[in-house]
Every structure is written in structure tokens, then in C-alpha cells.
Amino acid sequence: MKKVGKILASALCVATLVCGTLGAMTGCGSKKESITVSGSSSVTPIMEKLAAEYEKTHDIRIKINESDSSTGIKDVQNGLNDFGMASRDLTEKDTGVKGYTLCMDGIALIVNKSCDITDVSKADVKALYENGTSIPNSSITAAIGREAGSGTRKAFDDLMKIEKYLSGTSDKVVSEITSTGGVKTTIATATNSIGYISYGSLDDTVKAVSLDGVACTVENIMNNTYALQRPFVIVLKENGTLSAAAQGFYDYIMSAEAQTVITGAGYISVK
CATH class of the missing domain: 3.40.190.10 (Periplasmic binding protein-like II)
Structure with a gap:
């Protein structure tokens, strides 16, 4: 029985070493890549619907942090999110960022x-x-x-x-x-x-x-x-670069495909 126990213990050690060594290549024990979107409580409901649709076919976790438009813009300015949500047009006071209309x-x-x-x-x-x-x-x-x-x-x-x-x-x-x-x-x-x-x-x-x-x-x-x-606006850092994961989600929400989700939720398409 002792011999069997030693064999099992050895097998577990080997499995652990293999998983640790090859984790980066095989995804063994790895966490989902995540992106963060923050801002307007008005934009949050439709962003949650878009995120849920995107996650169905992509191995990514999308965190939606509800606050308000000004906070979402400040988060972009301070590098605290991947992109922000605003339920208004940007103004000259919103420096260092650029906005793109998601819907009306x-x-x-x-x-x-x-x-x-x-x-x-x-x-x-x-x-x-x-x-x-x-x-x-x-x-x-x-x-x-x-x-x-x-x-x-x-x-x-x-x-x-x-x-x-x-x-x-x-x-x-x-x-x-x-x-x-x-x-x-x-x-x-x-x-x-x-x-x-x-x-x-x-x-x-x-x-x-x-x-x-x-x-x-x-x-x-x-x-x-x-x-x-008024418009719902996606806020990006001026002269900034999105990660591959964030760029993929951004491209989706601004696509014609996403407009079916947007109009289905009662918002007005801009496409």
C-alpha cells in the first residue's frame, strides 16, 4: 500500500510540473483574459447585453463597472479601464480622450x-x-x-x-x-x-x-x-492603443452585427 501511495504521489507531482511548465502553451490552469469598461449607468444595460453576446463566442471576461459618464471619462484619462462609456457628447474639458457614437x-x-x-x-x-x-x-x-x-x-x-x-x-x-x-x-x-x-x-x-x-x-x-x-459614446484614450482583447470587443460593439442587439434593446442604430 505504501508503494502504491508513493506512485500516486509521484504521478501528481509530475502532473503539477507539466501543467506549470506548459501552462502558457496549453492554457492549463490559466485564467480568462479580461477587459474593463466603465462609466455611464445609462449605457451600462446595453453594454452588458453586448458583453454577454460577445462572451458566448470568445474566451474573454468583460467587466462592466457602472458609475457615471464623468467617471468613465476620467478612468480613460487615468488608464483605469480599457475604454469608457458616456451618455453625452464629449466637451473641450474632456482632454486627452476621443469619443465614438455607439447609438442614439x-x-x-x-x-x-x-x-x-x-x-x-x-x-x-x-x-x-x-x-x-x-x-x-x-x-x-x-x-x-x-x-x-x-x-x-x-x-x-x-x-x-x-x-x-x-x-x-x-x-x-x-x-x-x-x-x-x-x-x-x-x-x-x-x-x-x-x-x-x-x-x-x-x-x-x-x-x-x-x-x-x-x-x-x-x-x-x-x-x-x-x-x-443624445448619443451613447464610447470613450478611448487619444493616441492610445487598445489591447488585442479590448480591440476585438470594441470592433464588435461598433459593427453592424451588434446593431441588432442595440435595436432589439430599444436603442436607436446609427448604422
């Missing part, structure tokens, strides 16, 4: 499902966010916005021409939430508030309302009749 998206105005309001005007929404003025002929007396680093926040403010939120007041007329999911959750339980999220993130937990009589739909975004729309 609308910004949907949402209220609680029990709310009887179906349409709001740009002027009334602007007055609520800036001055705390309630939406006329409705129960809407408060607003939900995004944090300062949010791309959706910047796009919304620019398109609505909102200079500054009324915040820090004792009655919290305007509250700032740090993610798309957080805005939906808040609106789902607040019967007196209006907020905004990515059109692609709409679900049956909240209700979208029209803006100046125009509904937030793919058709109205494509024909430019719906006023609140």
Missing part, C-alpha cells in the same frame, strides 16, 4: 404609474427644476435629478436649458440620485415627483409622459420631433 437614445420624462398626468411642457419642467414651481394642473410638486457627474444630467440640462437645480432646500423640491436604477426606484414610490432616465431603460415600474405633446418613442427620436435625445 432618448431621455424619457417619467412619473409614478398612478399619476394622472400624461403630458408636460418644457417651460413647466424647467420652472420646477430651477425654481420649485409645481407642474400646473397636476400632483407633481417635486423633481428627481441625477448627480453632477451624470451624462444624462448634462444632456438633460443642456437640452432643457436648465441653469441650476433648486437643491439643498428644506423641503427637497429637487433631489439628486446617483444612478438610472435609483431614479426609477424613487419615482416608483413617489406619487408627486417627475424624473428622467434613458429611454432604453424604461420598464413597467414607471410611466413615461410626453413633452410638449410629443411622446418619447423610437420613431419620434429618429425623426427629431422628440426634443430630448
